[in-house]
Amino acid sequence: MLDVGLTEALTLIGILVVTGAIAGIISGLLGVGGGIVIVPVLFFVFIGLDIEEEVRMHVAVGTSLATIIFTGFMSARSHWKKGSVDTDLLKRWGPAVAFGVIVGTVIGGNVSGEVLTIVFAVVAALVAINMAFKPSEASQKREMPKSPLKELLGTIIGLFSVMMGIGGGTLSVPILSFFAYPIRKAVGTASAIGLIIAIPGTIGYIWFGLGVEDLPPFSLGYVNLAGLIAIIPASMLTAPLGARIAHSISPAALRYCFAAFLALTSIRMITSVL
Template identity: 80%
Template sequence: MSEIVILLAVLVGAGGIAGIISGLLGVGGGIVIVPVLFFVFEVLGIDLAVRMHLAVGTSLATIIFTGFISARSHWKKGSVDTALLKSWGPAVAVGVIAGTVLGGNVRGQVLTLVFAVVAALVALNMAFKPSEKAKKRELPGSPLKELLGGIIGLFSVMMGIGGGTLSVPIMSFFNYPIRLAVGTASALGMIIAIPGTIGYAWFGWGAPQLPPFSIGYVNLLGLVAIVPLSMLTAPWGAKIAHTISPAALRYCFAGFLALTSIRMFMSLI
């Protein structure tokens, strides 16, 4: 029993950290929640066959709540590009549907590898991004812009993240101001999290070796432990994002991704 209490405390703490990161980086907090859930489920002895699916599905469920709070905070500060949101939204949603079908049917090790590889690539991109004096670029037109949106939705839902992990670097590459990129990414997280959660619950329905209080690949105990504090701290992160320098924000983003990638690679060895 004491072990369960400790693990619940870890999840509650992870929720608080995830909320801050959600508001700070526009990533929905999944970049923290997925690894924490993965290792907590490991300690609880949950089978490897469903462990990563549970971490991803539960993370997406938490993003419905933290993403909403984060997006609202950024909206109030005027840092959500509604035009881009409208043009990217349908393509992201199509990618989410495809990614949910794929993610709900592949082995857990595949999801873990996808998470580790993408996080590492994005961390490198953000850490070594050229200065703002580099050649100016604009977002491409159709159909390449829609293809980028589909890729964001596909990989985000397979990783259990809110989309900021991919959309923030892409928008930064095309010289979007980092704060506007973070705010828009937080809104994209809602488009990813809601259908993604439904999909993982559906594909995991009746799966063997699921822990108690699970609806498919969504664990309600993890959800309840993480969400309250993450919703409380998400506005703090959004406030911090508007007070620190863009360069510091970018390096903070890269650092978290690098550490997470290393941990997930270690789990595969």
């Protein structure tokens, strides 16, 4: 852990509160899980704080997963009450997602920060392309694949999500939508999948980060507790503001805004590696 004085500690906490506020606004505006926003923002904050390159992405991912435990639980409970969680799909996909999470956590906890950064940047770019060129609702209907392809998709979602520090929505909603799955149930089920990803993922990133040197102050393994405490309330307070802004913008504009945000993030993260 880095040695910091009171001024530096307060500055770090202040930056993390602002990070949570920005993440909340963007999340509310774009209708996405916080992870896809929190990870890159934390990543760039850590660059500004001169956190070692070898650990900055690991801590960004681990901290993001920890926040998803709290936000994902609230979201999943809300969708459950509205009957928009497909328990049958969750039962079939859950074990496959969990297996992918275990594999992804082991990989993510042992590879270099550059690898995690490239994984995030590449997948974010693919999601951006999907959002920018998403077909209309009148597109051809496709049936959900049969086993074992269905389980393979669940494993892929778990593996890449835990390596990126995101919940299930960023990957599972586009995949389910591709197969003409009802959007409300796709979003609701994805919120529950986020918990399957976040809980074991957080534990894994704490475990693999124990004893690692040059971590940011107030870190437990690869989870930054200051970031966790600062981001959650700040993002919950500002998310409604983003949601109100979203209602004044057309869905197409929102989609392009999300795609542009991810594309710029992807480019910036790739250039930081190069």
